[in-house]
Amino acid sequence: MAATNRAVTFLGPYKLEIQDRGYPKLADPKGKKIEHAVILKLITTNICGSDLHIYHGRFAAPSGMQLGHENTGEVVEVGSHVERIKVGDIVSVPFNVACGTCRNCKERHTDVCLNANEELGFCGAYGFNLGGWQGGQAEYMMVPWADFQLLKFPDKEQAIEKIRDLTLLSDILPTGYHGCVEARVGTGSTVYIAGAGPVGRCAAASAHLLGASCIIVGDHNKARRDLVKNAGYEVVDPSSSTPIPDQIEKILGNGSRWVDAAVDCVGLECHGYGPDGSGKNEEEAVLNTLMEVIKPAGAMGIPGVYTNLDPGAPNELNKKGFMALGFPAAWVKSPSFTAGQCPVMHYNRELMMAILWDRLPYLTGLLNTEVIPLERAVEAYQSFHDGSAKKYVIDPHNTTRLASSSGTR
Amino acid sequence: MAATNRAVTFLGPYKLEIQDRGYPKLADPKGKKIEHAVILKLITTNICGSDLHIYHGRFAAPSGMQLGHENTGEVVEVGSHVERIKVGDIVSVPFNVACGTCRNCKERHTDVCLNANEELGFCGAYGFNLGGWQGGQAEYMMVPWADFQLLKFPDKEQAIEKIRDLTLLSDILPTGYHGCVEARVGTGSTVYIAGAGPVGRCAAASAHLLGASCIIVGDHNKARRDLVKNAGYEVVDPSSSTPIPDQIEKILGNGSRWVDAAVDCVGLECHGYGPDGSGKNEEEAVLNTLMEVIKPAGAMGIPGVYTNLDPGAPNELNKKGFMALGFPAAWVKSPSFTAGQCPVMHYNRELMMAILWDRLPYLTGLLNTEVIPLERAVEAYQSFHDGSAKKYVIDPHNTTRLASSSGTR
Amino acid sequence: MAATNRAVTFLGPYKLEIQDRGYPKLADPKGKKIEHAVILKLITTNICGSDLHIYHGRFAAPSGMQLGHENTGEVVEVGSHVERIKVGDIVSVPFNVACGTCRNCKERHTDVCLNANEELGFCGAYGFNLGGWQGGQAEYMMVPWADFQLLKFPDKEQAIEKIRDLTLLSDILPTGYHGCVEARVGTGSTVYIAGAGPVGRCAAASAHLLGASCIIVGDHNKARRDLVKNAGYEVVDPSSSTPIPDQIEKILGNGSRWVDAAVDCVGLECHGYGPDGSGKNEEEAVLNTLMEVIKPAGAMGIPGVYTNLDPGAPNELNKKGFMALGFPAAWVKSPSFTAGQCPVMHYNRELMMAILWDRLPYLTGLLNTEVIPLERAVEAYQSFHDGSAKKYVIDPHNTTRLASSSGTR
Amino acid sequence: MAATNRAVTFLGPYKLEIQDRGYPKLADPKGKKIEHAVILKLITTNICGSDLHIYHGRFAAPSGMQLGHENTGEVVEVGSHVERIKVGDIVSVPFNVACGTCRNCKERHTDVCLNANEELGFCGAYGFNLGGWQGGQAEYMMVPWADFQLLKFPDKEQAIEKIRDLTLLSDILPTGYHGCVEARVGTGSTVYIAGAGPVGRCAAASAHLLGASCIIVGDHNKARRDLVKNAGYEVVDPSSSTPIPDQIEKILGNGSRWVDAAVDCVGLECHGYGPDGSGKNEEEAVLNTLMEVIKPAGAMGIPGVYTNLDPGAPNELNKKGFMALGFPAAWVKSPSFTAGQCPVMHYNRELMMAILWDRLPYLTGLLNTEVIPLERAVEAYQSFHDGSAKKYVIDPHNTTRLASSSGTR
């Protein structure tokens, strides 16, 4: 057993440190022994846009919390109840914590497991203020209900070889895919994706995998738009003085201003809408745009995060937990909205198979991954906050031999 | 051909008259001859809560418009292109106007037909300001695209015998059912239905037909709640000082404050929420309640009407076309919302079959239909506005022999 | 701990005995300790048509096997890994054995769990030759993977009160329901159900619950047909000289000879087809009838059991594991077939909710349950084999106080 | 109006001629005027494996029938009831004939339209003995119910440019796709496709488009297998002495002998199974293989044609309309089967969009299309019968400028 466990530790908004938090125990957040758990030695653990919500203080978290919900690792210790998972297995950890035996888990809604967050009553996740499970931006982490939750890769060598894509299975690839599924993206769909961050880029890749025809991604960040464009998709700029529907019409042709499906990959920290809006956070901008561009009988997926527990909400209405939504005009279009976190287990095995058989050749380029050592994690948070078009992946043990020690730009 | 066609005519908010509007022509709203149309002699034509939105001036309509979108009749004239429908057929007319050949119609979204409302570009209906199609609260009416749209009853005598139930197929039974389907009501579901008006009562009957377990209907109107209670369902009172979730918890037992499915059968004219709220219109009250009581991973159907074109919106935000919705707190529950009008053709044949084989024995009692002659229509609008627990059905020719000439209660 | 465990024991075709098989252990079929298991004291354990296949030697089983896969009981002992299930819980046991962590279980296909039958590689069940799990027609039984598998009833008193219906949740009600779901029975469907045995009668009740319009059940056994008729459904007699499609046409009217959905609740021991067929086993009769009466674009559910391991197959083709099916004529109708065992966990909670809220008032009468003591089990097998219209339910401890000691009729 | 209409005319098994059959009229097969029809000038009209069934006398057809159900053309005349389609439109014609107003058409089952085949009562098609509609391997053809049925391409020039792919929309691309959809192919699925003819190759492309992982195609024809292999998919050879499950196991690795999904793109003329089977027609070989390789809870799509009206059925059982199927062994795997013709309109718009946005770059190479003039049609039938790996596309007016007059090999 290792003596130390250095981990990205949240000390308050904009305050992160790499601290030794101690080697994890097979115990639940209250300290009770749990024999259905395993210990992982992290291979890769990614920094996510959701981590930035915590970093910015927009999603409250306790000081001392270890961050990191996008984890891939090697099993180094198993509890006595674990039957299927073995020491040495290389596994992807869905970011949701899920028990496997509650009603919601049985019905495949592992995003709202009823046994993983005692305080809220549902919805657990690692490295969030959702149930007290410590994150994996660390050397080691504990994963409960291992037999149910862990996705085992068939071959270690192959896993390391495809790690840039496989590391996305813990959250953002399933999340982008889920957004598309909820928006009913399928063969031939025209799709608008709000946000060209890592989740938005995964949503674009997912729309492609799902057979979409015209895939349009909107972002005010040019470097991120360029990644999307280079992968062969269309882009719009919400900060332009040309309204988004006009930009979409120009792309689609034939006078169409509507898309079949729309996905919100931005959430509550939306900014950069309108020519004067770049610096301003307008919580409702994405959802109101989606309702405007969706076709009659169309559907919207909303994996972008919203919360009423947002100390930094930009206006009075938002602070009270409300959003000013243009729902009345949308109603007559018979739209459908699906919100919330992705139940990763619903999709990760299928997406792994697609990756292993090389069905997403566009994924690596779109994501623009940079693998870094744990030491560079805090710097990477800042770079990501500053609008970097990279997806940062921490390799705490340099297992992949890909970690670069040089600067993040 | 009849010389006259007396019809319920809208002259402005709270101003209706029975006027002779002239026998209808086989012509579209712009006067162009359409040979795919038929003329119906109305058997029954119901007054709907949506008609009240027009009556109240909350859904703008031109003076001179004939009301009535819930129509059942006998075919008395057919255009030369009509192949399937014959003179003498007894038919139910879906309230949506739908062409049968546009993309949306082919995909069964007849609620948003692209050829039935030139002004808006989609969504046509009779007796609304949606495409200019005249309503059927009249002696005769014209129905376009007859082969595609009309649902023929297999037997005239049987149709008249079951007319109290069959007359609901043109709108409110499919609409209540659609709300339940969108809310994913199925075997064993617990359901909250907002509103015990005719649509809400049809939603309760639909939930029953769909196999729901605990069916809870909320309304501040006691007479309507009593209809629901007598049919064997549960009720809550939104005007009580006990919050709705507490009332629901008491019904469900086991500490549950959540329902599996929730349906909005109220819409923009919501009032009667909270102990002091009975007289006040609070546009968001129903939707915010639904988001509060829905379980994690639950779904909501929203057939209740909303519109941004509401001259009587109760506050500044609403007047601008926005609603203050508690979406941020709901997001973490991974909810699903589906809004809009019901595509009646998706459900009416199936529901007709269920009625003809007596599978909704509870429907007649729940609806509490009163059949009236055309002369009493204006009085019935006022009675319905006043909160009557009746569903008013106009029989302009006394075909059913059920029309009562005595006063409404 | 009890010293004895009297159980219905299979000694060979038509040879059953009540033997003391010893109190069960928390151990898998190979004798390995399993701490995820519990011991149940049986409350009710039903005799099933599938048991008759074993009784008849048509589904091979080892001598000494304890029968019984339809089990409801009280938890009297829990393994150390069990977290959710407690001693004293009243639970329904799905007849499939399922681990909860294999791919199929996670995808809700608990009927083909990959960890419950080592020999075959998938598909475990109690009291069958499917994985070696002992049945529950006994005083006590062991149930593995208890947290995942067991359906807990909310209240013991209520459970005993509704036990005649709740005891059906372990197999035949979900199985009949599954057949209907696979046949896409929904609101207004016309349905043909082959077989008026207990599963067929549960399928009729399920079709009713699912909103079907015309429900037609075929059986050559008049007493079983009468149960169906008295519940308000239609019946046809396959042994009549009038072909089944002609009998159906007479019921449906309007010249229709097709149904929307068809369900096979008979399986391989089909007999009684055609006027001369009553004594003869014709393995293909049901499936070929279903393909004949199904409408174009219709669907068939096939929960009726077939197996290639049938020592008593009626002809040479069948003995080789083939059936002579009229598939070529059916092909042009674009039919859909779904076969196999019911994944009980997909449906049992929902059906329990429907029972607890009294949404299947017709179920008790249709099933015609007789509760008997364990002593009468062997006699009941013979009576059921002889064509009794009862559903026999064994109450080994007379917990329900319903067990009648008098002779079966 | 053209004076002549040269067409591929069926005169009996293996007897085809190009005859002038006269310019088509706006009339139904009985000669009744139909104003909802249009006349097309053919741009492309493909030769299909189904045409070979007719050519071989395995699907009976009247002498004098014009062949051709895979038609793309320019509208040159419209009936007076046609509203949406205009002279000059470039359109794809779904091979099914469908009215748009019967129950099945409204429910999107245009493959079993109730008004397009008076003799059978359902299921119409051009150039088949299914309703008497003349085929389009000709200069001109008549298409009824044009507003409902025709898929308009947005731009003529673009259509001609992508004609090799777009010409597949009338049948085989939707048919292969439908087979995959019915087999529930989705992201990450492993798929076995029986047959590397044009439909099988379209199924492989469809599986790719649908996100499948490992795509395996079986055919004894090496040239066809090579097309599949070159496109990056896996192949097996049914004529090998190694059983297909063993070949599949070798491809999938990890000891798996099962696929998630299986598609029959062969049908009744199956031959080439087993090392000694290459010359022999074994009607059941494909279906029995599919049942063997499908995983528990897997699904099979069966677009391959079967019929009980087959004068050339290979054995006595087949001649009576039965097939000896290994259903009993498959039953315990809980499989699902969906058979029949593809409802082209369910898929063609979506697939057109995918083609227009270049989402199937692999399609052209897989199909290996050769465009030929009408004069070479009879020769192409023979070449296709001989096992050519080409897809023959007739361009009767050399609109595409692609027609090669040189020999077919």
Ligand SMILES: [Zn+2]
């Ligand atoms: Zn993340």
Ligand SMILES: [Zn+2]
């Ligand atoms: Zn859970």
Ligand SMILES: [Zn+2]
């Ligand atoms: Zn209405």
Ligand SMILES: [Zn+2]
């Ligand atoms: Zn339309």
Ligand SMILES: [Zn+2]
């Ligand atoms: Zn059973």
Ligand SMILES: [Zn+2]
């Ligand atoms: Zn399992």
Ligand SMILES: [Zn+2]
């Ligand atoms: Zn074809």
Ligand SMILES: [Zn+2]
């Ligand atoms: Zn049709």
